[in-house]
Amino acid sequence: MANNFFKFRQFTVFQDRCAMKVGTDGTLLGAWARGGDTILDIGTGTGLIALMLAQRYPQAQVKGIDIVSSAVEQARENVEASPFRNIVIEEADAVMFANEGERYHSIVCNPPFYEGLACPDGLRNVARHTTLLSFRSLVESVVRLLRDDGEFSVIVPFDCLSRLENEASLSGLFKTRQCSVRTTPGKSPRRFLLAFRKHPCELETEDGVVELSPGVRSEWYQQLTKDFYL
Numbered sequence: 001m002a003n004n005f006f007k008f009r010q011f012t013v014f015q016d017r018c019a020m021k022v023g024t025d026g027t028l029l030g031a032w033a034r035g036g037d038t039i040l041d042i043g044t045g046t047g048l049i050a051l052m053l054a055q056r057y058p059q060a061q062v063k064g065i066d067i068v069s070s071a072v073e074q075a076r077e078n079v080e081a082s083p084f085r086n087i088v089i090e091e092a093d094a095v096m097f098a099n100e101g102e103r104y105h106s107i108v109c110n111p112p113f114y115e116g117l118a119c120p121d122g123l124r125n126v127a128r129h130t131t132l133l134s135f136r137s138l139v140e141s142v143v144r145l146l147r148d149d150g151e152f153s154v155i156v157p158f159d160c161l162s163r164l165e166n167e168a169s170l171s172g173l174f175k176t177r178q179c180s181v182r183t184t185p186g187k188s189p190r191r192f193l194l195a196f197r198k199h200p201c202e203l204e205t206e207d208g209v210v211e212l213s214p215g216v217r218s219e220w221y222q223q224l225t226k227d228f229y230l
Helices: 024-032 048-056 069-081 094-100 122-128 135-145 158-170 219-225
Strands: 005-007 012-014 038-042 061-066 087-091 104-109 146-157 174-182 191-197 204-209 211-213
Touching: 012 069, 024 048, 024 146, 024 191, 024 219, 038 048, 038 135, 048 061, 048 069, 048 087, 048 104, 061 069, 069 087, 094 135, 104 135, 135 146, 135 158, 146 158, 158 174, 158 191, 204 219
Parallel strands: 038 061, 038 104, 061 087, 104 146, 174 204
Antiparallel strands: 005 012, 146 191, 174 191
16 A cells, blocks of 8 residues: 655655555656746646646746646645645646646646556546546647747656657647656666657757666666655
8 A cells, every 4th residue: 555645855745635646757757847937737636746846946836737626635735734835736627727828838747648448446547547638638738838938748658658749749849858767777668758849959868767776776866856855
């Protein structure tokens, strides 16, 4: 059973009312994504990524949205218990929210990615499956929400890479950064950190390894997350 909370250097994330717990994907994205004056975290869940970006960009205005009421309540409590006062959490559907006219310098999302048969847990269905937020809907919403000079950052499993890239390309977004992440040396990348913009520029690429062996974090991962892990 997952712990009810996860303690970081400057904040604690309680997660007993959220389907998706604190994990490597969210931590990677929160540490890797670039911020800006205004930041939007789509599908904020526990509020982890919003909290990480608020810590990294203390002058930014950070907003986290989620469609699940229990997640919104827990994220708000996690934010209120943190030292950061530059975060707002709202209950909102990303597609509807995109119609409100706000624009952001930075948008981040650890998106649902499974298709097909959903798991029995209804909340995990929302968090892990594309039933309510397909890649197409996500990317189309991002295009409306992103400033012309903004950046959209996301993390996906290796088998979802081409699907997300295709949707981004069809919507007029250009991939500008990519980090392929291996669990341990010698293994194929299991996940990809990606960043997109509305205008083409030279693609930046890098490779990362999470652990050198079970329980031993790599130098790359330690440096990326050093301001967060105890």
